[in-house]
Amino acid sequence: MASQVQTGVFQTIETVDKNKIIIRDELYGEHVIAEPVLIELLQSPELSRLKGVCQHGVTGLLGFGPKVTRFEHSVGAFLLVRKVGASVEEQVAALLHDISHTSLSHVVDYALSQPGEDSYHEVHKSRYLKTTQLPQILTRHDFGDLKALDEELFPLVEQPSPHLCADRLDYSLRDSLAFGKFSLKKIHQVFDSLKAAPDPTSSNRLLVLDNPQLALALARAYLATDRDVWSNRSHANIYKRTGRVIKELVESGRVKEEALWTLSDADFWVLMRQEATPEILSELDRLETEGLPDENRLRLPRETRIRSLDPDICQGTQGEPLPLSVVLPEWAAERQQYILSRESTRE
Numbered sequence: 233m234a235s236q237v238q239t240g241v242f243q244t245i246e247t248v249d250k251n252k253i254i255i256r257d258e259l260y261g262e263h264v265i266a267e268p269v270l271i272e273l274l275q276s277p278e279l280s281r282l283k284g285v286c287q288h289g290v291t292g293l294l295g296f297g298p299k300v301t302r303f304e305h306s307v308g309a310f311l312l313v314r315k316v317g318a319s320v321e322e323q324v325a326a327l328l329h330d331i332s333h334t335s336l337s338h339v340v341d342y343a344l345s346q347p348g349e350d351s352y353h354e355v356h357k358s359r360y361l362k363t364t365q366l367p368q369i370l371t372r373h374d375f376g377d378l379k380a381l382d383e384e385l386f387p388l389v390e391q392p393s394p395h396l397c398a399d400r401l402d403y404s405l406r407d408s409l410a411f412g413k414f415s416l417k418k419i420h421q422v423f424d425s426l427k428a429a430p431d432p433t434s435s436n437r438l439l440v441l442d443n444p445q446l447a448l449a450l451a452r453a454y455l456a457t458d459r460d461v462w463s464n465r466s467h468a469n470i471y472k473r474t475g476r477v478i479k480e481l482v483e484s485g486r487v488k489e490e491a492l493w494t495l496s497d498a499d500f501w502v503l504m505r506q507e508a509t510p511e512i513l514s515e516l517d518r519l520e521t522e523g524l525p526d527e528n529r530l531r532l533p534r535e536t537r538i539r540s541l542d543p544d545i546c547q548g549t550q551g552e553p554l555p556l557s558v559v560l561p562e563w564a565a566e567r568q569q570y571i572l573s574r575e576s577t578r579e
Contacts, residue, residue: 239283240304241410245274257304259405259419260311267320269373273327274307278364282306282333284496287403289337290474291467293497296524298410302337306330308402313388315423316439317432321375322386326398328366329383329390332357334492335500342475342535344482344489357381360493387437388428394542394567395555396439401426404454404541411461414453421446429546429553440546444559447543451556451563454541455570463538463574465530472533473519477504477512531579538574540567 236246242258253265253274265271273279282302286292292299310327318326332353334340340352349355361367367378383389383399391397405422408414422441429440441447461467481487486507495503505516532538542563544553557564 237283239307240301241298242300242406243304243307245307247275255307255311257308257311258416259308259409260315260423263311263314267323269320269324269369269375270310270327272369272373273324273366276365276369278331278366279303279306279327281494281496282330284498285333285335285337286497287337287407288461288467289339289471289497290519291470293336293501294470294520296467296470297461300406300410302330302333305403305406308406309389309398312398312402312423312426312439313386316388316426316428318386318388318428319433321380322388322432324370324375324380325383325386326389328381329399331364331366331381332360332493335495335497336474336478336492339471339474340478340492342472342533343478345535363493387435388432388439391438394540396441396541396543398439400541401439404450404457407461408453408457411457413456413460414450418446418449418453422450427546429544438544438546438553440544440553442545442547444545444547444556447545447556448560448563451541451543451567454539455567458539459570459574463532463536464527465532465577466524466527468533468536469525469530470519472535473515477508477515480512481507532574532577533579538571540571542567 234246234248236244238244244256246254248254251266253271255263255265285302287300287302287305288297291297306327309329310323313326314323334353338351345352361381370378370380379385389398405419409416409419425442425446427440428437481504482489487503491500491503505513508516542555542557545556545559546553557567
């Protein structure tokens with residue numbers, strides 16, 4: 233019997249039978265999935281866990297924005313590389329690229345990451361994967377070398393900032409829509425124009441757009457979302473305060489670190505309240521009731537990344553991909569000015 237599940241703000245998945253899944257995504261349309269490895273991964277408990285993990289961690293949990301989920305983002309990244317003709321292995325890498333995210337997502341970076349370290353979920357990904365059935369699933373479907381568990385081997389999935397890649401493009405489109413910075417019509421145009429250059433199998437393949445003005449609109453929406461959400465000082469303050477609570481609970485032994493990979497955001501919040509000291513409980517109460525603090529009274533924490541985008545453009549069938557900042561030099565100046573203005577607010 234067919235069953236349909238809401239996996240996030242913009243996405244549902246219907247299991248038709250054991251050989252067919254239908255993904256309906258407001259951003260990217262309807263997609264029928266029939267590959268056995270993809271079906272098993274989409275139904276795995278490891279990936280399903282991400283339906284309870286907000287893209288925006290504690291600010292999503294506390295209602296300071298839509299509850300976009302890590303699951304819908306992971307599926308979104310997968311659909312982007314699938315659209316441009318990527319191999320099944322690269323599609324798997326996209327689907328699993330965020331598999332080691334913990335409860336409350338990047339909030340944990342403020343709690344347990346060391347200075348200068350990559351995101352906590354990236355540093356501890358291999359440790360987490362050893363506790364899962366994912367290696368066995370991949371081996372069963374002839375991906376036994378397990379390369380698909382290292383997304384950095386797949387250029388369409390991961391690129392260094394500020395290049396376009398499936399991870400960066402999906403969260404930018406999904407979040408900019410969720411927070412009213414980019415229209416659904418524009419997102420459909422981005423999806424329709426997206427391609428892999430020079431082709432989906434080249435060793436130096438890139439995700440590119442063919443319209444500089446559309447790319448400029450996307451890049452500006454990305455900055456607007458960064459300003460008001462990702463590097464917003466009020467949001468960062470909530471992250472940092474929650475991070476201090478997690479750090480104290482984990483380092484005191486009141487909460488086991490492993491719980492970060494087994495519980496949803498909501499259940500992890502309940503666990504923190506159960507194990508809290510009176511002082512921690514008071515802080516959790518304040519986080520729940522006081523709302524977002526006044527950004528004008530805050531400085532940007534040193535841990536908070538300032539994000540910007542410089543999409544690659546490929547016009548015509550023979551053209552070489554060029555960054556938007558080269559195609560439109562005014563974007564280079566605008567982007568740099570934005571970065572400097574945000575850096576000036578650091579603590």
